[in-house]
Amino acid sequence: MKLAIVGGGGVRAPLFMQSALKRARRLNLTEICLMDTDAAQLPLIGALCTELARRDGSGVAITTTDSVDEAFAGVSYVVTTVRPGGALGRVTDEKIARKHGVLGQETTGACGFAMALRSIPTILAYAQRLREISPDAWLFNFTNPAGLVSQALSDAGITRCVGICDSANGAQNAVARRLGLDPQAVEADLFGLNHLSFTREARVDGVDRLPEALADDAFLAGTNLRVFEPRVLRRHGMWINEYLYYYYYIDKALADHRNGPTRGEEVLELNRQLLDELQLIDAARHPEQALKAYFDYEHRRSGSYMAHATQIAAAQGDAHATADDGEGYAGVALSLMEALEGNGSIRTGLNVVNRGAIADLDDDDVVEVSCIVDSDGIRPVPVGRMPEAQSYLVRSVKHYERLAAKAVLGKDRALAIDALVAHPLVLSYSLAEGLVDDFLSAYSTYAEGWA
Structure with missing residues (x-):
């Protein structure tokens, strides 16, 4: 089986490679193709990945290319992990946000829109080419903002695509680690949107073990929940995605x-x-x-x-306390591949088309929910209606995402302004107009055809 990583010259590629090589035999992996357009960086990262494969001894061929067609030929799975505009683009976004006095977080609010402005056309072009070359292949998108990109791909008619994010399974992994269990022994109930999700239960043998975990300050300090004060977490009574810090602590x-x-x-x-x-x-x-x-x-x-x-101090020397899953997004993607290939069934958090899973969102909305995955495909677990304390924010940001996806796909400046006005972290026409114009001015390559 061939796996391609688009953005294979990125600095996270060796971490993905480590995890993929560990699972090579179970996946029957024969080739991992690193595709990237950065001619300077790809050879450097490719050399690291080749050495990892040599040490592993599994016999998986590591190839590098700057050709999309070469990467996609005969491929079964593609993982997109690119940063259109590069790291410098992120800095530009943050400085524009700072100029306008709004939050400059790369996946949330104004900067999330700026990244989507570049990411959506880039990933859509890859998805369309993949459909032409290897129509049965799956595309797993990790490029941020993952949920919004997945929404745009779905709106554009791309069906064999899933948005993945390591933070979606934070509760499942952390509770499992606390109890010394395999994560699949923990049945988590996840709902919301990418980087704006909640886990209301984490059951083991039918018993919810999340309340006792949330009552344990030491547990909280050793997870990404350390960015919230314990009283806030206990007020919600749920595991909260760490990116909600940017809403619940906006002043800080x-x-x-x-x-x-x-x-x-x-x-x-x-x-x-x-x-x-x-x-x-x-x-x-x-x-x-x-x-x-x-x-x-x-x-x-x-x-x-x-x-x-950080709101809660971690134990002394706990340098990796914020890592809720040692394999990160690679673990999500590779477990998904294993299940789709028939190696058992898994329960995992993914960004998929809603299809009624969350009752108070539209059926065609892309949402972040627990899914059952096996050789028959990917099925979102029904959530029902969201609790009001969480629903109001999810519904508000989803409204923004719908508008933003349509704006970028249609290159519509007025709709882009409406989208940012709808976002809880902007809520202003004067701010939205200035932000959209500055982002379009900063990225002339992506702004072509906008009106």
Whole structure:
């Protein structure tokens, strides 16, 4: 079986490669193709991935290419993990948001729209080409904003596509780890949208084990829930996606955003240091030394994830407390492949077309819900109506997503402004007009044809 990673020259590709190689025999993997248009970065990351495969000894061929057609020929699964506009685009988005006094988080609010402006046409073009070359292949999209991109793809008629995100299964993985169980022993009830979801129960043998976990401060401090004060979590009585910090603590998030370097600038500098070091080492000639440099980088980057937002101190020395799943998005994608290939059934959180799962959202809305996956396909688990305390925000942001997807697909400036006005983190025509115009001006390649 052939697997292609679009964005295979990205800095997260070696982590995906590690997980994929561990599962190579179960998946009958014969080739992993790394596709990227970055001619400078792809050879560096490709050398790291080739060394990982050599160490693994599974015999999986690692190939690299800048050709979409070559990557998609004979492929069974494609994972899209690209950043159109690069890390510098993220910095540009954040600075435009800072100029207008709104939140500059890359997947939420104004910057989420700016990223969608670039991501939707990019991923749609890949999806359409995949449908032409390998129509039976699945596309798993991790490119942010994953839910909004998936909504646009669905609106455009792409059906063999699923949005994946490692944060969707945070409760399932964390409760399993707390109890020393396999995550599939925990039956989580997830509902909402990407980066705006809630888990109301996490059952083991029919008993909800989430309340006792939420009552444990040490447990909270060792998970991504550390960005919330315990009383807030207990008020909801649910696991809350960490990105809800940007709604429930908007004053603190804005204060952090106004001061010092942006998160994009931090990541850009970390990436620059890594790539400079890999070039200096000559990753192709000295792969072991290059891999050490890479994992040192990954440790620094993951350790700084949402560090500014921490409300609960972690145990001393717990540098990786925020990682709720050691395999991240790779684990979600690979488990999905295994199940679709007939290696058992799994329950996992995915971004899929609603089809009635959440009663108070439209059937054609893309939502983030628990799904049952096996060789028969992907089936969302019925949720019913959402509790009002969570529903009001989910419905509001979904309204924004519907408008934003249509605006980007139709290249409609007026509709884009309406979308941002509808977003709870903007809610202003004067702000929305300035933001949309600045984003379109900053990305002339993607703004062509907008009116």
